[in-house]
Amino acid sequence: MGLQAYLLLAAAVFAIGLFGVLTRRNAVGILLGIELMLNAVNINLVAFSRFNGDLAGMVFALFTIAITVAEVAVGLAIVIVIFRVRKTVEADRLDLLKG
Amino acid sequence: MTLALTALALPFLAFVLQALVPPLRRSGRGAAAVSIVCVGGSLAAAARLWLAPLGAPLVRRWEWIPADGGPLVTVGIYLDPTAQAMLVLVTLVAFLVQLYSLSYLREEPAPALGRYYTYQSLFAFSMLGLVLAPNFVEMFIFWELVGLCSYLLIGFWYERPAAARAAVKAFWTTRLGDVGFVIGIVLLWRATGTFDFEALFGLAEAGRLPAGLALTMFLIYLGAVGKSAQFPLHVWLPDAMEGPTPVSALIHAATMVAAGVFMVTRAFPLFAVVPEVLTIMAWVGAFTALLAATMACVENDIKRVLAYSTVSQLGYMMAAAGAAAPSAAFFHLLTHGVFKALLFLAAGAAIHAVGSSDIRQMGRLFGALPQTGIVFLIGTLALSGVWPFAGFFSKEAVLSAVWDGHLVGPFLMLALTALLTAAYMFRVVFVAFFGADRAGGHPHDAPPLMAIPLWVLGFLTVAIGVRVAVAGGETHHPRGWLTALSLGLAGAGIAVAFVTYQWRVISPAALARALRPFDWMARRRYGIDGAYAGIYRGIILGFAWLIGWIDRYVVDGLLNALSAGTLSAGDLLRRIQNGRAQDYVYGVACGLLALLVASQIWR
Numbered sequence: 001m002g003l004q005a006y007l008l009l010a011a012a013v014f015a016i017g018l019f020g021v022l023t024r025r026n027a028v029g030i031l032l033g034i035e036l037m038l039n040a041v042n043i044n045l046v047a048f049s050r051f052n053g054d055l056a057g058m059v060f061a062l063f064t065i066a067i068t069v070a071e072v073a074v075g076l077a078i079v080i081v082i083f084r085v086r087k088t089v090e091a092d093r094l095d096l097l098k099g
Numbered sequence: 100m101t102l103a104l105t106a107l108a109l110p111f112l113a114f115v116l117q118a119l120v121p122p123l124r125r126s127g128r129g130a131a132a133v134s135i136v137c138v139g140g141s142l143a144a145a146a147r148l149w150l151a152p153l154g155a156p157l158v159r160r161w162e163w164i165p166a167d168g169g170p171l172v173t174v175g176i177y178l179d180p181t182a183q184a185m186l187v188l189v190t191l192v193a194f195l196v197q198l199y200s201l202s203y204l205r206e207e208p209a210p211a212l213g214r215y216y217t218y219q220s221l222f223a224f225s226m227l228g229l230v231l232a233p234n235f236v237e238m239f240i241f242w243e244l245v246g247l248c249s250y251l252l253i254g255f256w257y258e259r260p261a262a263a264r265a266a267v268k269a270f271w272t273t274r275l276g277d278v279g280f281v282i283g284i285v286l287l288w289r290a291t292g293t294f295d296f297e298a299l300f301g302l303a304e305a306g307r308l309p310a311g312l313a314l315t316m317f318l319i320y321l322g323a324v325g326k327s328a329q330f331p332l333h334v335w336l337p338d339a340m341e342g343p344t345p346v347s348a349l350i351h352a353a354t355m356v357a358a359g360v361f362m363v364t365r366a367f368p369l370f371a372v373v374p375e376v377l378t379i380m381a382w383v384g385a386f387t388a389l390l391a392a393t394m395a396c397v398e399n400d401i402k403r404v405l406a407y408s409t410v411s412q413l414g415y416m417m418a419a420a421g422a423a424a425p426s427a428a429f430f431h432l433l434t435h436g437v438f439k440a441l442l443f444l445a446a447g448a449a450i451h452a453v454g455s456s457d458i459r460q461m462g463r464l465f466g467a468l469p470q471t472g473i474v475f476l477i478g479t480l481a482l483s484g485v486w487p488f489a490g491f492f493s494k495e496a497v498l499s500a501v502w503d504g505h506l507v508g509p510f511l512m513l514a515l516t517a518l519l520t521a522a523y524m525f526r527v528v529f530v531a532f533f534g535a536d537r538a539g540g541h542p543h544d545a546p547p548l549m550a551i552p553l554w555v556l557g558f559l560t561v562a563i564g565v566r567v568a569v570a571g572g573e574t575h576h577p578r579g580w581l582t583a584l585s586l587g588l589a590g591a592g593i594a595v596a597f598v599t600y601q602w603r604v605i606s607p608a609a610l611a612r613a614l615r616p617f618d619w620m621a622r623r624r625y626g627i628d629g630a631y632a633g634i635y636r637g638i639i640l641g642f643a644w645l646i647g648w649i650d651r652y653v654v655d656g657l658l659n660a661l662s663a664g665t666l667s668a669g670d671l672l673r674r675i676q677n678g679r680a681q682d683y684v685y686g687v688a689c690g691l692l693a694l695l696v697a698s699q700i701w702r
Binding site for chain 1: 679680681684685688
């Protein structure tokens with residue numbers, strides 16, 4: 001399998017993640033979409049690293065995974081707080097910024 | 100030279116003292132004393148100067164505005180016999196008027212009196228500066244200064260709306276002429292490269308004045324039209340009588356209004372090269388004389404009668420200047436200055452005694468005010484041109500000059516004016532000083548401070564006449580038929596007035612009916628004031644209305660449209676910002692995709 005296949009896979013996962021972010025009404029679902037997009041990036045990093053024989057990509061993938069974990073932790077905490085205040089996690093209702 | 104500078108500087112000193120030392124000004128009588136002493140010093144200097152005969156004009160200049168190739172404008176003094184005589188007239192009348200005012204305005208509060216004398220000093224200084232100016236620029240500056248003083252003094256009783264309006268009217272009307280004057284001066288400078296009288300006269304004498312000066316000189320003449328109240332800018336002078344009577348005597352009869360004639364006399368070598376302008380001057384002058392005389396016939400306010408007669412006599416002077424006889428014009432200016440100041444001051448004494456300026460409320464004043472009556476009669480005889488009073492000789496000189504200039508039309512108008520002048524002046528005399536009806540109250544003769552100037556001027560009116568009659572002035576070349584004609588006209592005018600107003604064989608109403616069209620028009624001032632008002636309302640206000648409309652609907656409309664567009668565009672854009680984070684991300688994703696696609700297409 002060539003590099004192209006990995007890149008296609010990564011692009012597909014990214015697109016699915018973006019679709020989820022844009023369409024899910026549930027805040028948790030949006031977070032999951034973001035997760036998918038970040039993992040698509042990871043796939044790219046790992047694939048390029050493998051095919052170029054450069055370990056820097058692997059190291060970046062590890063960074064990304066660590067940051068992702070932190071992001072999910074913060075993101076879920078925010079979702080819980082929002083739920084406590086608004087009694088909902090529906091993204092459409094979270095429009096306090098609307099002018 | 101020093102004397103001339105002294106005469107000029109003393110009133111200025113008085114003005115500066117009064118203007119900068121408020122306690123002096125507010126003291127009223129103190130300011131008056133300073134003013135009178137200073138103008139008295141001026142008079143002494145001017146008289147001393149007059150006694151010393153002068154050969155060539157005495158000129159002294161100081162550089163004012165430097166420029167490459169000699170100063171652009173100088174200031175200084177130009178003293179010739181004309182200026183000498185004018186200096187004496189101005190300082191004499193100013194001195195007597197200031198003396199007279201002390202008594203005439205004694206009921207004014209002290210600060211107002213101080214203000215009055217401050218203006219008087221400024222006026223004396225400006226008028227002397229105008230007389231002594233050696234170039235057009237300096238003359239114009241003083242010209243405007245006397246205009247300012249005239250405005251201030253007409254509006255002396257500024258609480259009275261009529262006085263305030265008259266002041267503004269005088270200021271604007273003369274300004275209309277001055278616009279022409281200043282443009283003319285600049286055009287003359289462009290053509291010749293100098294403002295200086297001596298240089299200009301030198302050019303004129305050598306015949307090296309550039310051709311095509313007619314328009315330039317006409318514009319300069321316009322300045323004189325405004326200042327000397329010539330048709331059609333004469334409307335301000337009768338209204339200027341709203342000021343105190345001594346002011347009318349000094350500014351609006353003897354000196355300032357004569358400034359236009361003086362300017363024409365002064366610059367006559369320049370006018371002499373443009374016969375077209377001289378012809379216009381003669382016709383306009385004669386027409387003004389006649390028009391004003393007819394209006395004087397129907398006026399009942401003694402000061403306004405005198406104002407119209409001033410306009411009329413100024414027309415005489417202008418006609419003489421237009422007939423290329425500036426010396427006759429100037430001679431008439433001098434004699435007129437003396438006897439018209441006398442008439443005004445005497446009228447002031449009568450008004451003071453009666454408390455009204457309407458001649459119908461006077462009557463038999465001669466008995467109550469013998470002194471005033473006598474001097475008024477002297478002035479009237481001089482103005483009517485009766486031998487041997489001063490006015491007879493100057494008027495004859497004017498008529499003779501106009502006849503010699505082959506100006507038949509103006510001559511006839513002036514002759515008719517002479518008849519009317521005698522008639523309307525004696526109408527005033529008969530109605531106010533003799534007449535059948537007695538004035539109310541107990542009129543009393545003028546106090547000494549007012550009587551002295553009257554007697555001095557009265558004496559001078561007679562003395563000048565006698566002097567010319569005995570010695571035969573250089574301007575007086577007797578001509579039998581003309582003497583007979585002018586005496587006959589004066590006699591006829593007096594006779595008409597006597598028959599109508601004293602003897603009452605003909606009733607004034609019948610006379611008015613016989614000359615109904617003239618009577619009707621003269622009473623309406625020939626509609627000239629109305630025409631000005633109409634022009635003002637129709638054209639100026641119409642134009643202002645148009646400008647207002649453009650401002651309101653075009654300029655403001657443009658801005659309103661712009662702001663409304665901004666508002667609605669903002670309203671449209673506001674809907675994009677719906678506050679949903681997902682939609683924003685959607686926008687970011689689309690934008691990113693578009694960028695990616697674009698970067699692939701235009702690699």
